[in-house]
Amino acid sequence: MADITDILDSGLDEVLRGGAAGAAVASEPAVEVAPLVELGSALRGALRTGIPAHPPAAVRESLLARAQAIVKDAPARRSRSVRRLVLRPAALAAVLLTASAGTALAANAAGPDSVLYPLKQELENARSLIAVQPLDRAAVKAGDAGKRLDEIQAMVNKGEPRFVGGLLAAYDSDMAQARQLVSQAAAGGANTSAVAGMIEATRARHDALLAQIAGKVPADVQSIISHEEHQGQMNDGSPAGRDGQMDSGASTGGMSPGNSAPAGGGVSGAGDGGMPGDGIGSGQIHGGSAAEPQEPAEPAEGGMKSGGQSGSHPAAPAPSHSGQPTDSGDSDSHSHHTDSMSDQQNMNSGGSSPSASGMSAPRR
Amino acid sequence: MTEKRELARLVKQVQNGDLEAFGQLYDRFYGPVFAYVLHQVGSAADAEDIVSGVFLDALQKIGGFTWRGAGFGAWLFSIARNDVMDYFRRQGRSREATITEQHMELASAERVDRIAEAAWDERRLREAVWQLSEEQQQVVLLKLMVNFSNGQIAAVLSKSEGAVKALQHRALENLRKIMESGTEDGTALIDRESAI
Numbered sequence: 116m117a118d119i120t121d122i123l124d125s126g127l128d129e130v131l132r133g134g135a136a137g138a139a140v141a142s143e144p145a146v147e148v149a150p151l152v153e154l155g156s157a158l159r160g161a162l163r164t165g166i167p168a169h170p171p172a173a174v175r176e177s178l179l180a181r182a183q184a185i186v187k188d189a190p191a192r193r194s195r196s197v198r199r200l201v202l203r204p205a206a207l208a209a210v211l212l213t214a215s216a217g218t219a220l221a222a223n224a225a226g227p228d229s230v231l232y233p234l235k236q237e238l239e240n241a242r243s244l245i246a247v248q249p250l251d252r253a254a255v256k257a258g259d260a261g262k263r264l265d266e267i268q269a270m271v272n273k274g275e276p277r278f279v280g281g282l283l284a285a286y287d288s289d290m291a292q293a294r295q296l297v298s299q300a301a302a303g304g305a306n307t308s309a310v311a312g313m314i315e316a317t318r319a320r321h322d323a324l325l326a327q328i329a330g331k332v333p334a335d336v337q338s339i340i341s342h343e344e345h346q347g348q349m350n351d352g353s354p355a356g357r358d359g360q361m362d363s364g365a366s367t368g369g370m371s372p373g374n375s376a377p378a379g380g381g382v383s384g385a386g387d388g389g390m391p392g393d394g395i396g397s398g399q400i401h402g403g404s405a406a407e408p409q410e411p412a413e414p415a416e417g418g419m420k421s422g423g424q425s426g427s428h429p430a431a432p433a434p435s436h437s438g439q440p441t442d443s444g445d446s447d448s449h450s451h452h453t454d455s456m457s458d459q460q461n462m463n464s465g466g467s468s469p470s471a472s473g474m475s476a477p478r479r
Numbered sequence: 480m481t482e483k484r485e486l487a488r489l490v491k492q493v494q495n496g497d498l499e500a501f502g503q504l505y506d507r508f509y510g511p512v513f514a515y516v517l518h519q520v521g522s523a524a525d526a527e528d529i530v531s532g533v534f535l536d537a538l539q540k541i542g543g544f545t546w547r548g549a550g551f552g553a554w555l556f557s558i559a560r561n562d563v564m565d566y567f568r569r570q571g572r573s574r575e576a577t578i579t580e581q582h583m584e585l586a587s588a589e590r591v592d593r594i595a596e597a598a599w600d601e602r603r604l605r606e607a608v609w610q611l612s613e614e615q616q617q618v619v620l621l622k623l624m625v626n627f628s629n630g631q632i633a634a635v636l637s638k639s640e641g642a643v644k645a646l647q648h649r650a651l652e653n654l655r656k657i658m659e660s661g662t663e664d665g666t667a668l669i670d671r672e673s674a675i
Contacts, residue, residue, distance in 0.1 A: 161601035
């Protein structure tokens, strides 16, 4: 048998949905609840009398001016990670929503001749965006450069050398960004030796790969390779490496097996096995999505607007001497709260206090 | 776009620093928040100040808001509840004292200016709510005025839904007693220690 508090609650819900107070509890054995439901119905009418539809214009203007000051001040206090995430929410959301786990896995292994390759690029961009520290981002970029080398190898092996030129350009871009980020991190006092070593190892692998595929590619690509080799020799002659700031003392000992594979070793699973960049990236994709507000777990807000802003009030009524607005029009008698199950399940699963479910009363 | 998705979109935009979206949220929630605060503090001017503070607090804290839990409305009203509590603390007097003063003033005014019996009953009902415990008032206001679900009320009060239902029952029982035994001056004995 239902508890009397449940019967009363059902009766009130029926009233809030627009049902008659008497009908709400007519079928219940606990007839003593009926007067309480009727009281609740009358009280609802009394409490909802005169809820203003709009804020007074002057109050609104003043509030927004103060809000402007808060927002203006906020970026300086907001952490860079949050700023980066909120600046690119659309890109992140698109990638994370588009890529199911299976699709993302398939995309990670996709080559430039695959329809999934654009998704792979977006996933890489997302990982790079989510990596917060310059050194982390440098590792991601170096990892991406390593993947371009894997793809070059794979395309040549498949007899698809037409992709090599574009992949080399992408490799150059990733490596340039990685170097720049390492320089940035070094300027900030970070220990860059591991990532610098990773970049150096990737460059060495690049040189070896170019030597290996020379003669296996079309003439136009061959000219690019020749140019690349020339650039490499020039840089090799520089004690400080390409960017002049690379830690020349860094060893390649920190290099992951995937990257240190000999150039002739074929495609190494798109370079995902143990790449530091991948580890950072994939881990932070989840962290990034958690930082974004979650899709509403059916928040029962729908009734709020319709109930709170009765359309028959053209302006906020002048409060009476009681402090209550005097407008007696309550045009929203049919509105009711949307007390969805999912909402309640979220709030009280396992009978725990709602504060344990992520909702805590913010205090000053 | 559904109401919920529209609300989620607005919240995200505000989190990104969009003031226009903040204005829309303000417009959307101003009415119920104002009515909720006004009922408790009794002064329209004070209520206006508190409500502005609620929304500015919300703006400052919205970066930490996530959709886990009972939703934005419950989150906003939990701020409003705390701000009302702070108001009474700053006033240096208890909620009960304030309410009694309001009640006596209104009852007196009502005796000389009673126009319609229905309006009098509505006023008596509203006044009766003031005599409930703070938590019982919250349940009544959030459920019957703001249209909150039990889950949302539970979130605002940091209680279980079962406790909310029990508070609701006790509140209505007390209100019935007040309305049945209420005299011309509106005084009545009620159970103030019934909060769960």
